[in-house]
Amino acid sequence: MTEYRPTIAAVPLGVHRPLWSVMIPTYQCARYLAHTLHAVLCQDPGPDAMQIEVVDDHSTDDPETVTRDVGRGRVGFFRQPANVGHARNFETCLYRSRGHLVHLLHGDDGVRDAFYATMEGAFQTAPSIGAAFCRQIITDADGNWVHISPLEQEESGVIEGWLDHIASGQRLQTPAMVVRREVYERLGGFDRRLTWTEDWEMWVRIAKHFPVWYEPAPLALYRVHSQSSSGRQINTAETIRDVRRAIEIIRGYLPAERADALARQAIHATAHAAIRRGRRFAASGVRAAARAHAYEAVRTEASPSVIAGAARVMLATLLPARRPSEAP
Amino acid sequence: MIPTYNCADYLAHTLRSVLHQDPGPDAMQIEVVDDRSERDDPERVVRDVGGGRVSFFRQPTNVGHVRNFNTCLERARGRLVHLLHGDDAVLAGFYDAMAVPFRENSDIGAAFCRTIYMDERGHWTSFSPLLRSGRRVLSDALALMATRQPAQPPSVVVRRDVYEQLGGFDPRFRTCAEDWEMYARIAAHYAIWYEPAPLALYRRRPHSLTGRGIRDGQNARDARLAIETYRRHDPALPPDVTRQARELAALWMLMVARGARDARDDVAWLRQMWEAIRTSRSRPVLGRLVRESAAQTRAVARRPALDRPHGASA
Numbered sequence: 001m002t003e004y005r006p007t008i009a010a011v012p013l014g015v016h017r018p019l020w021s022v023m024i025p026t027y028q029c030a031r032y033l034a035h036t037l038h039a040v041l042c043q044d045p046g047p048d049a050m051q052i053e054v055v056d057d058h059s060t061d062d063p064e065t066v067t068r069d070v071g072r073g074r075v076g077f078f079r080q081p082a083n084v085g086h087a088r089n090f091e092t093c094l095y096r097s098r099g100h101l102v103h104l105l106h107g108d109d110g111v112r113d114a115f116y117a118t119m120e121g122a123f124q125t126a127p128s129i130g131a132a133f134c135r136q137i138i139t140d141a142d143g144n145w146v147h148i149s150p151l152e153q154e155e156s157g158v159i160e161g162w163l164d165h166i167a168s169g170q171r172l173q174t175p176a177m178v179v180r181r182e183v184y185e186r187l188g189g190f191d192r193r194l195t196w197t198e199d200w201e202m203w204v205r206i207a208k209h210f211p212v213w214y215e216p217a218p219l220a221l222y223r224v225h226s227q228s229s230s231g232r233q234i235n236t237a238e239t240i241r242d243v244r245r246a247i248e249i250i251r252g253y254l255p256a257e258r259a260d261a262l263a264r265q266a267i268h269a270t271a272h273a274a275i276r277r278g279r280r281f282a283a284s285g286v287r288a289a290a291r292a293h294a295y296e297a298v299r300t301e302a303s304p305s306v307i308a309g310a311a312r313v314m315l316a317t318l319l320p321a322r323r324p325s326e327a328p
Numbered sequence: 329m330i331p332t333y334n335c336a337d338y339l340a341h342t343l344r345s346v347l348h349q350d351p352g353p354d355a356m357q358i359e360v361v362d363d364r365s366e367r368d369d370p371e372r373v374v375r376d377v378g379g380g381r382v383s384f385f386r387q388p389t390n391v392g393h394v395r396n397f398n399t400c401l402e403r404a405r406g407r408l409v410h411l412l413h414g415d416d417a418v419l420a421g422f423y424d425a426m427a428v429p430f431r432e433n434s435d436i437g438a439a440f441c442r443t444i445y446m447d448e449r450g451h452w453t454s455f456s457p458l459l460r461s462g463r464r465v466l467s468d469a470l471a472l473m474a475t476r477q478p479a480q481p482p483s484v485v486v487r488r489d490v491y492e493q494l495g496g497f498d499p500r501f502r503t504c505a506e507d508w509e510m511y512a513r514i515a516a517h518y519a520i521w522y523e524p525a526p527l528a529l530y531r532r533r534p535h536s537l538t539g540r541g542i543r544d545g546q547n548a549r550d551a552r553l554a555i556e557t558y559r560r561h562d563p564a565l566p567p568d569v570t571r572q573a574r575e576l577a578a579l580w581m582l583m584v585a586r587g588a589r590d591a592r593d594d595v596a597w598l599r600q601m602w603e604a605i606r607t608s609r610s611r612p613v614l615g616r617l618v619r620e621s622a623a624q625t626r627a628v629a630r631r632p633a634l635d636r637p638h639g640a641s642a
Contacts, residue, residue, distance in 0.1 A: 113420065135452075142461045145442070145526050151451050218452055 005188030008094050011181070020050040020116060021099030021181070024075075025089045026107030030061040032223065035143065037070040039110040039221075043117070044074065050116070051076070051099050054107065057089040058082055063107065087198040091189045094181075102181050109175040110221035112137075119178045122213040126158060130183040130210025131203070133176040135218035141225035149173070152214050159214040163207040164258065167250055168265040170200040170243075173222035177203065183210060196239045197246035208253040237292035243270045244300055271301035275309035282316035290317045329400035330360045330382075332414030333393060336368035338531065341450065343377045345417035345529070349424070350381065356423070357406050359383045360414065363396040370414065394506045398496040401488075409488050416482035417529040419444070426485045429463070429521035436465065437490040437518025438511070440479040442526035448533050455526050456480065462524065469520035473512040474558050474565070475572035481507050483528035490514055498557070501550045503541030509554040516562045542584060543596045548603030551577040571610070578608035582616050589624050592631075597624060 011017055022040055026033060033054070040052055053076035054067045067077045078096060080089065093104055101123060105111065115134070122132040136149040149172060153159050165171070177199075187205050190198040206212065247270070251263045278293030294310040330346075332339060339360070346358055358378070362370045364387045374384045385403060387396060400411055408430060412418065422441070429439045443456040459478055460466070472478055484507075494513055497506045514520065541547040555573045559565055585600035601620065604613060 140458075140461075144458045144461055144524055145455050146458070148452050148454065154449065154451070216451060 002188075004192045006091050006094075006190075006192065008181070008184040008189050010185050011098050015098055016048075018047070018049050018051050018099045019101060019120065020045075021097035021102045022050060022052045022105055023093035023097050023102060024052070024054045024105050024107050025057065025086065025093050026054055026059060026063045027057040027083075027086060027089065028059045028061055029106070029108040030059065030063040030066050032108040033063050033066045034070045036105065036107050036110050037067070037075060039112070040105070041070070041074065043111075043113060043115065045116070047074065051097065053078060053093075053096060055089060055093045055096060056080065056107075057084060057086065085195060087190050087192070087195055090198065091192075094184050094189050097181060100181055101178050102184065103175075103178050105175050106223075108223045108225070109173070110143075110223070111175065112219045112221065114217075115219040118215055118217060118219060122156070122215060123178075123180070126211065126213055128211055129158060129180075129213045130206050131177060131179040132213035132215060133172055133178070134215035134220055136173050136176045136220045136222050137218050138173075139221055139223045141223065143221075143223065145221075146224075148218055149176075151216060153216065156215045156217075157213065158211045162212050162214075163204070163254070164262060166200075166207050167204050167254055167262045169269045170197065170203075172203070173220065174199050175222055176220035179206065191246075191249060193249070194242055194246055196242040200243075201246045201249055204250045204253055235286070235289045235292075237274065237289070237296040240270060240274045240293065240296035240300060267301050268303070271297045271303070271306045272309070274300060275306065275313060278310070278313035279316065282313055287317040290314075329404050329409060330358070330412050330414050331363065331393065331396045331400050332360055332365060332370045333363040333390075333396065334365045334367045335413075335415040336365065336370045336373050338415035339370055339373045340377045342412060342414050342417050343373070343382060345419070346412065347377070347381065349418075349420060349422065351423070353381070357383075357404065359385060359400075359403060361396060361400045361403060362386045363393065364388070364390040366390075392499075392502070394497050394499050394501055397506070398499070401491050401496050404488055407488055408485050409491065410482075410485050412482050415531045415533070416480075417531075418482065419527045419529065421525075422527040425523055425525065425527060429465075429523075430485075430487065433465065433519070433521070435519040436487075436521045438484060438486040438514045439521035439523060440484040440511075441523035441528055443480040443483045443528050443530045444526045446529050446531050448531070450531075452529075453532070456483075458524055460522055460524065464522055465519045466522045469515040470512060470558075470562065470565070471569050473508075473515040473520075474555075474569050475576055477508050477511075477576070479507075479511055480528065480530040482530055484511065486514065490518060493517070500553060503546045503550050505547075505550040505554040508551075509557050512554070512558045513561055516558070542588065543593070543599055545599050545603045547584065548577070548581055548600070548607060551580070552607060571608075574608040575610045575613055578604040578610070578613045579616065581607065582613070582620055585620055586623075589620070589627055592627075594628075 024036060044050060054063060056063050056079045058080045064077050067075050090104060119132050123129065137145050138147040140146050183206055187209060191201050194201055247263055247266045251259050254262055274293045274297035278290045281290035281293060290313055294313040297306050297310045330342060350356060358381060360370055360374050360382060371384050374382050397411060401409060426439050429436050445453045447453055466472060494517060497510055555570060559570060581600045581604040585597050588596035588600060604617060
């Protein structure tokens with residue numbers, strides 16, 4: 001274990017171990033939390049089989065009341081003494097989990113009926129897998145379904161060629177993933193150098209050491225809203241710098257003969273994602289964020305297509321805003 | 329009411345999705361109305377999956393899908409009619425969610441939810457666009473129905489007395505758009521309720537693109553007929569609604585042309601391009617027409633000399 005990867009100790013002997021640990025990290029998302037808790041409690045197999053706990057990163061919007069009202073004593077609550085950032089809060093979730101299967105479910109995301117039964121079936125069918133994930137539905141702030149994640153494989157089962165696939169770019173959201181606690185005990189927790197892509201790095205690390213199962217049914221819900229931690233960090237393009245750090249870490253997990261090609265794919269995809277985001281910021285008149293993304297795109301990959309795309313974004317920030325309300 | 333025609337492979341899935349939320353025979357009639365399928369045996373599926381709960385009616389001869397839908401309406405005894413094609417399905421909670429608006433508001437003639445599109449194997453591919461956030465009566469339902477096609481058949485529930493008042497599906501439609509015309513007709517006379525949850529599953533099958541009507545342009549004639557019919561239903565319809573409806577229809581024909589390009593059906597491609605330009609010459613239509621022509625030129629140029637669409641025999 002390196003200095004960047006926290007050690008996740010085994011659960012002490014004598015502590016009751018349920019099959020499931022549903023760990024629910026929260027930060028300023030109390031208004032969505034009731035919905036998240038309902039989705040879990042609808043399929044609750046009881047406290048002997050499932051630990052359910054909210055781990056709050058020192059929010060000011062009182063998730064404890066929601067947990068008490070909706071959870072009625074069934075859901076545990078832990079509050080960080082000070083705000084530690086979402087990656088470190090995930091780490092606390094892992095420390096506090098006691099079950100064999102850990103599900104990290106953000107307090108603004110959700111699961112559909114039969115998520116837990118279906119995912120449990122995967123670990124029964126293939127006990128050697130380290131993790132399993134399902135297809136995801138992306139929702140807007142109000143919970144309306146907007147998109148669906150790409151279909152990775154037609155049938156449920158161990159996913160072929162997963163290491164190369166996941167190493168070439170982030171392609172899934174945390175609520176879709178269930179990991180055996182033992183895997184975290186062996187590989188360590190989320191990498192502390194990362195603030196936004198810690199989940200991606202973890203999925204690649206797991207893919208390097210264990211088979212991973214895919215369930216094509218879309219059973220997890222991922223909410224995109226401006227208050228989410230991804231929403232806040234996106235404005236400064238810090239996310240793009242974080243992806244670059246993750247790519248460098250991930251390179252070390254890959255077989256030498258494919259490492260460069262896969263890293264290049266990830267870099268290319270990241271640069272183009274930065275341009276797309278920059279273009280959206282420019283179109284909505286958020287100029288500083290648009291420019292920050294143009295710079296980061298070129299820093300990520302100085303290829304002709306990226307430079308041309310970045311130049312267009314910069315140019316767009318000089319034009320008058322399209323919406324009159326955004327005009328200076 | 330579940331109309332079927334040569335789709336028995338999917339029917340078990342359709343029936344199970346309904347039977348899972350079956351409130352019992354006193355509250356729900358479930359019936360398969362088969363248009364004399366010749367390639368498969370839907371009656372056996374009904375017997376195996378329905379277990380006596382689902383009744384079965386077979387047309388004495390093949391009557392075409394529009395007349396088969398009308399047979400469904402005639403045979404329906406319930407107050408709320410759901411026409412669920414034998415290859416589509418509903419999600420859990422569909423019937424509960426769709427019954428509520430009719431109980432709460434007696435003006436509502438029809439209600440529809442968002443649609444989940446699925447492929448041949450039942451994998452979800454996308455959701456129909458979100459029109460409004462929140463469940464509500466649509467204040468601009470007629471314009472919405474005329475200028476987009478927001479509702480796919482499995483997502484729509486209609487009061488039976490609405491069909492009694494307005495009549496059934498128009499049998500002049502031979503390939504498509506009979507549903508589009510019906511929803512606009514209902515919207516012209518009744519309030520329409522919108523449920524933003526996607527609770528209905530609509531199957532898109534690739535071969536539906538190559539069906540009859542694509543090569544001879546019948547699909548385009550049907551679409552234009554639907555637009556003409558609205559105008560007659562509601563003479564007060566603003567002209568830009570008709571214009572937008574024609575644009576929507578033309579863009580759809582260009583989408584069909586794109587499918588024909590992928591299938592290398594050059595006759596169908598040309599027909600759809602021609603029908604699109606006959607239907608609308610709006611700027612988005614012309615733009616896409618140019619791009620589609622360029623794409624077809626590139627696609628044809630890439631074809632190996634021996635790999636012609638109707639291939640010369642070796």
